[in-house]
Amino acid sequence: MLQEFKAFIARGNVLDLAVGVIIGGAFGKIVASLTDDVIMPFIGVITGGIDFSSKFVLLGSIPETYTGSPTDYAALKKAGVAMLGYGSFLTAIINFVILAFIIFLIVKQANKLMPKAPEAPAAPAGPTEVELLAEIRDALKK
Secondary structure (H helix, E strand, O other): HHHHHHHHHHHHHHHHHHHHHHHHHHHHHHHHHHHHHHHHHHHHHHHHOOOHHHHOEEOOOOOOOOOOOOHHHHHHOOHOOOOHHHHHHHHHHHHHHHHHHOOOOOHHHHHHHOOOOOOOOOOOOOOOOHHHHHHHHHHHOO
């Protein structure tokens, strides 16, 4: 069983997948930083200083024991207050779109660099519908 496991791990596609997952995770952190530290502040400046990461709607009441600010999303979330964090959701959507676009560009470039597979020879053209009907007609006449 250990030999089968070694053979499974040693296959190229498993190693490629492992490398892809590790690099993808690291790349996801880069995109998250790009979104959180560059794009969202820029959007905030354009929209008049709005910080999207702290935009939320309270769905429940704030506990009596809570001593923080009622507008601090992170502290309210930590306190377990039910909220709809649409600002964080918007940031996650932007992260996804950026990541998906960059992966699209990488795949597009990789497809250009990959050698083209030789085209299979075209299958011999068979008789057309009209020719088949003519053959059937002729066979029925006989």
